[in-house]
Amino acid sequence: MKRVAIVGSSGGNLYNLGGKDPEKLLQEIINQTKAGNIQIAWIQFVAAQGSMDMAGKDTLSTVYAWDETESKIVTRFHGSLKECNDYVQELDEALSADIEQGLVDGLITMSADPDGANHRAITTAVNKQIPIVGTGGTSMALISAKGAKVVLTSGTTGTTNRTRAISFMTALCKHWGISYRPMIGDSKESSGISASPWKRINIRGIMMSSLPGFIALALVLALSKIPGLDMLGSVFDVLIKALPVVIAAIAAKQVSDMEEVSVVAGVLAGVLSMDGGIIGGMIGGIGAGLLVNVLFRKCIEWRFPTTTVNIIAGGISGLVAGLLVFYLLAPIALQAGEWVKVLIEGAVSFSPILAGLMAGLLIWPAIIGGVYHAAILPIVLLEMEKTGNSFLGAVDMVGLVMVSAGITLANIVSPRDKSEATVATPGFLINMGFGTFVEAAYPFMFSNKLVFSGAIISSGIAGMMVGVFDVRGTAYVPSVMAPLLSNNMLGFMIAMATGLVCAFLFTFIANRMAKKRGKESLEKISA
Known part of the structure; x- marks a missing residue:
């Protein structure tokens, strides 16, 4: 050695x-x-x-x-x-x-x-x-x-x-003459051999990391509706154009993980990929990330100075990937995004109540089965790309966040066991305060079939209310702020309350029934 x-x-x-x-x-x-x-x-x-x-x-x-x-x-x-x-x-x-x-x-x-x-x-x-x-x-x-x-x-x-x-x-x-593959990631957890850049392509991870940019877009949209803040409408237009750049920078960073070099490559690719929307930005960013690794290694093998290596890896990678999208792939990427949005809008136009009901009924199985972040979240972001809010985003808030809040609230008010109130309290506060952490309801759902069924039914009813009021909104924000970011403040508030109250009642009844069965069992044992 x-x-x-x-x-x-x-x-x-x-x-x-x-x-x-x-x-x-x-x-x-x-x-x-x-x-x-x-x-x-x-x-x-x-x-x-x-x-x-x-x-x-x-x-x-x-x-x-x-x-x-x-x-x-x-x-x-x-x-x-x-x-x-x-x-x-x-x-x-x-x-x-x-x-x-x-x-x-x-x-x-x-x-x-x-x-x-x-x-x-x-x-x-x-x-x-x-x-x-x-x-x-x-x-x-x-x-x-x-x-x-x-x-x-x-x-x-x-x-x-x-x-x-x-x-x-x-x-x-x-x-x-030693074989060497650069270590990428956290050194304390890595084995010393990095995964291929191709294996680091993770659409879900890119979308999740980009979410703050979309929430910022929704906030600007909401503020622009306040009298006297109309000028923020132009800021909203700028932010929409910037989203592909955000996606591209994150994609390049995650794929190559070469610190600032990959970020520069991603930003260049994103700027050139803006006409392709967020799908174009993602393609450009992934391409830039892959090219950074290839060009970096080749330049080192050719014994270029490290400064020159960084300039080539960061600059040329971003330009090549970005130009590929700019001249060839942007129309295709933009059309792909449009098809997704047309499909959603078509379903809503056909029957908004049915669309909301089906989305509400399926969203819990989707998140439990691991499909939500891989399939539904990207669709939400594609919807938000044009309007700043989303039909499925509204269903997310009322069917997941509010239902989880209702389940945890019921376990605070009337738990089967006192210890469950302690477990439920942080989950309720996080869901209401931050619009996330729906997993807080899992312990109660998986331990009681009635609570599980009630969650799905409550989500379906709340989703149906989203359709009734034709609401567009988003999750991942405080519950008190969510209606302000929607296209129908009153309708969204009613739909959110519906999800929370229905889930609360189902869980409250289930807990009472469980406590009653427990008392009866104890009486039989003591008798």
Whole structure:
């Protein structure tokens, strides 16, 4: 197993691009070494409380090192920058000895000081001709001038913790002939092998993450109806055009997870995909995310500087994916979204009461079966894309949120057991206060068939009321605010109250029946 040492400092430009949080910067490199099955032998890193471009000898600084026994980053010394540099020179001598003895196979440098604090280690690395990778224009130029075996060099501009770390590992692993796939995600939970970008495409996750943008749209729509705030109508129009950009940025980030690089690619793709609506934005964002990974790896293999790699991966990926949607896929994507909306509107036009009833009856089985977030939520967002609210969004609020609130409220007022009131209270407050957490009703629904049936029936009745009043609305907002975001405030309030009251009555009766049966059983046992 190859062993590497990390040396350097929080740097000047690097300070603003990750060096300000040295533990996070170093941890990202450690994550990527795990993915390449490479060991950390040393860390010798000076982190100043300010950019080295402005720091003086009295600037407070910290020396970070590596505890190989505990396999973790540790702080070895605190003091002025001069004191830290003097302390590092002692560590540098020990690191130099390890390199001389062949205990270190490669060097990762970031804004290192080859003529000062890191002089001995770098000189020995040059003499032993072990591979060196690093960033920092000035320091890497000095290291190269000493005759070092540099396999990757770059400035810091445009880089991130992740892209730097992946660049380092890609170059070293290619030099050593080691198979390496970058680690993506939470290092504390990851095994060190990342999933293929194709496997990270998750429509449900993209839609859920984009939801705040749609809620903001609904809020602006509601405010624009208040006398004196008519000017917000133009803000609403701008936000509608921005939704594909939001979707694209999130899609690119989730698919590639290359931090700011993927976000930039997603935003570029989204801007060019706006004519395709949110489906076009999603296609553009997913395409950008996939291309970021491909171009990033290829550019590293071609030994481009890391700054250039980031520019190409972020800029070209976004442009290519966005232009593909702009010239070819936008009309198709827009039409697909229109078909979905036409289908919903057609069903509502045919019989709004029947449409509301069927949606209400099916929405609980859909969320329990895992279909809601994969199928219904995207349709809700497609509806909201044009009008800021949704027929199915209204059914969501009255059939799920309000029914769940009714079930939990009944278990607060008349629980089968006192402990159930404690369980029900947070669920009721969250549903009423935030318009989410319908799962709070699950324990009561799954433990009593009458409550379960009552939930579905109540949802159907409430959905029918949505149809009666031809309501368009949304969930995921406080219950007191939801009617303000609808097209029919009074109708939505009646439909919401219907869902809550029906569910409350069904659950209240079910709990009373259950308590009565329990008393009768106890009487029989005692008799």
